[in-house]
Amino acid sequence: MEKINFSHYLKLHTQQKYFIWNNPDAQNSDEIDLDDDDFDQKLWDFDSFHENQIKFPELHENIFKSFNKTFYFYIKDRFADKKICLVSKILIDEKIEQTVDFYKNQKCDIIFNPAFEYKNATAKPSVFFVFNKKLSILKLSTSTKVKDYLRANWDFWISNYMLREISGDLNPIDEVSCFLINTVEHPKKNKIEFHETFWISRYKSAKTISKADSESGNIFLAKKIAKQNGLSLDEFWDNTFLENNKIIKNLFRNQIEKISKVKDKKPIHMIPVNIAIDEIIDAKNVTKFSKPSEIDNSAFEKSPNFAFLVEQFYPQLTGISGTLLNSRRILSLVNDETRLISFEKNSYWYNFFKKSNSIIINEIENLETFINKMNGKKIVWYDFEALSLPFPAMDYAQPFQQIVTQVSIVVTDNGKILPQDFDETNVVFDPKTYSWDNFCKIIDKIYLESADFYVVFNKSYELTRLKEMVNIIFMHYQSNNPYHEAIEKIQKYQKKVDEIIAKTIDLKDPFSKYWVVISDLKGFYSIKKIENFINEYNYNLDHLITPYKKLAVKNGLEAMIKAVDRYFNYIGDMEWIETRKNLQIYCQNDVIAMIMVWDFLKFIYENRDKMTHIETKTPKKVTLF
Structure with a gap:
């Protein structure tokens, strides 16, 4: 039986259930824009490699492995007084078995590159700090985004459930963190710096700094905090706010919300992993996809199949710039047939775009x-x-x-x-x-x-x-x-x-x-x-x-x-x-x-x-x- 992994859990939150186990014959991907602020990090999308979603060229694979090796020695140096056990097996079942052995023998303070399994669902966090019950994920990026909560939630609960069964400890994990590529003021060639954060941004894309923070006198720090944690300087200096908004707190709640005195947007819900596993299995029985819906433009990210779905069901809406017709606007039209008919009839520029070789x-x-x-x-x-x-x-x-x-x-x-x-x-x-x-x-x-x-x-x-x-x-x-x-x-x-x-x-x-x-x-x-x-x-x-x-x-x-x-x-x-x-x-x-x-x-x-x-x-x- 094919194992369930994080990529399935991500798709459950961002795509129709058909796409959890199926890929369309053809997808319309957005045009690559080298001038995009996030282009470079999209180019080096190591998360896709980690989940085997795409085939990376040998060059990218070697750099990915090099980062893992560098991170291992970083952990080894930082915790020089701790015994680190490296899970070296390749096959997932063998990785899980080796992780269990390390955990049971109680001689490992830190398990590097572990793997966990619960109900045929597997998780591969980067490090499990046994000595202080902390689970950590390495993200090869300089920023966090709201969808990183899904990875944290998946790894935390799969690991938690398995460790509970092994140890009998109701709370085998007390903390969750994310390691990022750090930005420093005076970087050195080829030197990789890491930064550990206990907060994840609640925004779809990397957060930019506010006008107030840009005028704070420490713009480098403000940009760094915004990208790494999705926080303002005021939030970062508020210890009570930080404690209430740690990653682990949101994972226990199964929802992402900002706990503060200032009223925030409504919480973003995550499907509990126990329920998600059953839904992912049931998704194998889904044999067709339907017209674009809210799940295809969720709070976590827009479905990579969104353009494909629009082309299948509403070809008249394809090919138009997202600046003029974004996914939210498209959904508002397809969910209201009367509005769609009126739009097609009365929108001046929409009808102009249907012409060929016409210039105004x-x-x-x-x-x-x-x-x-x-x-x-x-x-x-x-x-x-x-x-x-x-x-x-x-x-x-x-x-x-x-x-x-x-x-x-x-x-x-x-x-x-x-x-x-x-x-x-x-x-x-x-x-x-x-x-x-x-x-x-x-x-x-x-x-x-x-x-x-x-x-x-x-x-x-x-x-x-x-x-x-x-x-x-x-x-x-x-x-x-x-x-x-x-x-x-x-x-x-x-x-x-x-x-x-x-x-x-x-x-x-x-x-x-x-x-x-x-x-x-x-x-x-x-x-x-x-x-x-x-x-x-x-x-x-x-x-x-x-x-x-x-x-x-x-x-x-x-x-x-x-x-x-x-x-x-x-x-x-x-x-x-x-x-x-x-x-x-x-x-x-x-x-x-x-x-x-x-x-x-x-x-x-x-x-x-x-x-x-x-x-x-x-x-x-x-x-x-």
Whole structure:
């Protein structure tokens, strides 16, 4: 009989019961966004590996094992006076048997990598501290989210029930904690720091700090506490609040609620494990799925099958940007047939998105100002590619921080691309030998004293990377020079970056602010979708790109994986020569793509109301409701 594990318990809270034991033939996954704040931690999703939900490449598997080994030695050093017993067996039944033996012989203070079983359901917490009755879970992330409560609840109760049967102790576990990858103010290259927390965030995504905490004078600590625990500074300094809101307290309640003087949102309920096991077994008899419902957008997370379900039952609602039509809005429509009919009939933009190759200039004055501002100017167009690792890739870089490893630059003057040397303007730094002073070279490459503007697509990404570069350069200066000299030395790069930022134009603005609305994009505005639209309808523009499917490196994720592989020397020196060239071609193509999009904007503006599919309209807010 197949054993039940945490992945089944997670699905019970976040998906229809059919999906607990079945996967649909096809799923619509959301488009990968490298500019997403959580992208890096999604890339290194070790929880998925732990639960065998997806097949990780060998590289990821080795890093996962390396983290476990590092964590073992961290526990060993921290509890040097305790006897640690390591569960080394591979098969789950053997792991459980070895765990039981260690527990029964009463010679182990700590059991590392244990496994427990209750009613054919298994749990694999990271550490069981026998000596003080504490169960701990290692999460290879810098933050907690509300769904981490489900993992804690599952591991706690399965372990608790089994240990009760063995020992006769009604409360064999008194405490539950979570170990995270720690963020420190002065991280060292490749050094992994851990942090133990007894509080888990009650938010779906990592909590951001409040305005009050951002002005507290200790923004680093405030951000850290918010991400790790989901707490404000006031809550963190309140010992009574902390005691009342420990993980273990919520597990005994089988619900997640904030116990405080301030009224909070209603509690989030967790299905008791005893009941959940029976429901998971019964789910094997469920032979079909139904239309999207509340469980598909639960308080813990949105079901990965949500888009699939919408496509199956309401295909007319698929493909629309979540900014305009999110899962909550979709559920409000599918749960009210009258409202859905009215929506389909009366929503102006919904019906516009059903058209093909139709373009509306929604705010002509803003578009005109945008175009006139750039016409006849000298412009530096540039794009970054980066690598991200779950530990500091270099001194002073945080875990998961994106480190820019390549930059491509094109300079135009009055719309004409100036002659340039391919290798000089498409720079790829070797991740295997990467150094902080590469940041100096990147800034120097981008900066052009005679430039009127710098253009990127989604400026928040590039400008964040530039600020991080300056900060790391300064930290290195400060480590080798007196403070006043470090301040003096950094001015060269600080001034260049300040000027780049001040002169930056975001090519995304006309699309994200809906000055221009394109039917086929359905409210989306990623550069890749705009490129696909241009190519699909064969717009004859001055600058066109090589189709990405024809490139050896086809997208930013592939570029990052190449950089990560090289960092770990999975790509040898001879192979790197060819890989480097392919990365140069890809990144340059991205920059030309921006110029192509600029040409497209001018084409739209110049052909407004001349071509039947390009219309100027009185400004109308782009909303579906």
